[in-house]
Amino acid sequence: MKKTLILILGFVLLNTNLYAATNILFLGDSLSEGMGVDEEFAFPRLVERNLKAKKHDVSVTNGGVNGATSASGASRLKWHLKKKTDIMVLELGANDGLRGLKLAETEKNLVNIIQIAKEKKVKVLLLGLMMPPNYGKKYTDEFEAMYKKIAVKEKVPLLPFILQGVAGNPKLNQADGIHPNIEGHEVIAKTITEFVEKYL
Numbered sequence: 001m002k003k004t005l006i007l008i009l010g011f012v013l014l015n016t017n018l019y020a021a022t023n024i025l026f027l028g029d030s031l032s033e034g035m036g037v038d039e040e041f042a043f044p045r046l047v048e049r050n051l052k053a054k055k056h057d058v059s060v061t062n063g064g065v066n067g068a069t070s071a072s073g074a075s076r077l078k079w080h081l082k083k084k085t086d087i088m089v090l091e092l093g094a095n096d097g098l099r100g101l102k103l104a105e106t107e108k109n110l111v112n113i114i115q116i117a118k119e120k121k122v123k124v125l126l127l128g129l130m131m132p133p134n135y136g137k138k139y140t141d142e143f144e145a146m147y148k149k150i151a152v153k154e155k156v157p158l159l160p161f162i163l164q165g166v167a168g169n170p171k172l173n174q175a176d177g178i179h180p181n182i183e184g185h186e187v188i189a190k191t192i193t194e195f196v197e198k199y200l
Helices: 002-018 043-053 070-080 094-098 103-119 137-154 182-197
Strands: 022-028 058-064 087-091 123-127
Touching (some): 022 043, 043 058, 043 182, 070 103, 087 103, 103 123, 123 137, 123 182
Parallel strands (some): 022 058, 022 087, 087 123
């Protein structure tokens, strides 16, 4: 009888693991956090909604922190990894660029974050960002290229620019011209949903 119960329990646990929700962590800054809008309207939450509408069993953790740079990413990731994480969607680097930090340091930090996730068997998806043109062509080109370089080096999927169709559009951004409004987050969420869905 005891042996039968153990077998049944083992079968239940096995099937629970097989059919458990895919846990997705968005590790980012104020863009992921949804600065200026309620968290329920920030794109990580909208991605969760969209994926569930497509019958995907997912659970999203919004790890966006206003003002975060790539330097804080590793310690924040380690904290989030205390719970089961299957996919990390990495959205960091914008604040590094806006502060004029050295790209070599930003690249080093992003690679470190990715490698920590990989060591824990977490699938990594990288979100690319761009700098405004007033930062100069050389810097903006190098900033954009940094994400492509990291994606190739670390063999991770890259969405080249998450603000495609949103950046520079006053109808989709808040008064600061940097952070998306609710409508902007909807556009971003549609783009990221299609990206993430490929790797579930």
